[in-house]
Amino acid sequence: MLATRQTPYFVGIAGGSGSGKTTVARKLFEGLPEGQGLLLQHDSYYRHRPELSDEEREQINFDHPDALDNALLVEHLDVLRSGQGIDVPVYDFHTHLRSGQTIRAEPAPIVLVEGILILVDEGLRRRMDLKIFVDTDSDIRVLRRIRRDMQSRGRSFEQVREQYYASVRPMHLRFVEPSKSYADMVLPEGGSNVVALDMVMVKLTSMLGLRPQSQRPPPWR
Secondary structure (H helix, E strand, C coil), rough: CCCCCCCCCCEEEEECCCCCHHHHHHHHHHCCCCEEEEEEEEEEECCCCCCCHHHHCCCCCCHHHHCCCCHHHHHHHHHCCCCCCEEEEEEECCCCCEEEEEEECCCCCEEEECCCCCCCCCCHHHHHCEEEEEEECHHHHHHHHHHHHHHCCCCCHHHHHHHHHHHHHHHHHHHHHHHHCCCCCEEEEECCHHHHHHHHHHHHHHCCCCCCHCCCCCCCC
């Protein structure tokens, strides 16, 4: 049962790779009262392609909308809206396959959904009550991307560079950047923009029927 709202309030958080959208989503999630928020990542919904060889999966353009199972995510959002839980797939970025495991997620009054292509898909957009685009300069984004892929995903600098020029940059220009026009709010500089985070949190707490002064200081303060 949802504690405050009858149905969840969905917040889509998009932005280029390395823009800080994940940091924004996590900070907002951590700023919500316990049990009042759910955080979903679009990356969990990459398509499962076991029919492809290892080499073929390595060649998939993971920055193209077709790489994502948006139909499953839309289905899961509708299930959450109905007040039921979902089984979120666990994606393995080393094998480029779903692991076979899932994580159970129960509905919450505030559902945050983050990913670079969240605002590209019309079906996902229509299910978002608030659409946010995190806008960060390209040089900062690419440096963050290099650090993340090398530290967390075990890739070499050469692999990161090749992927950036082959798919990340052209897909950003073709899909991600234009999707900014669908946003209700453009948030510059990601998680370091304290004023913008405060404004979003005021909106979310109001949707919960809470007064901002009744809440503990948010984690970015």
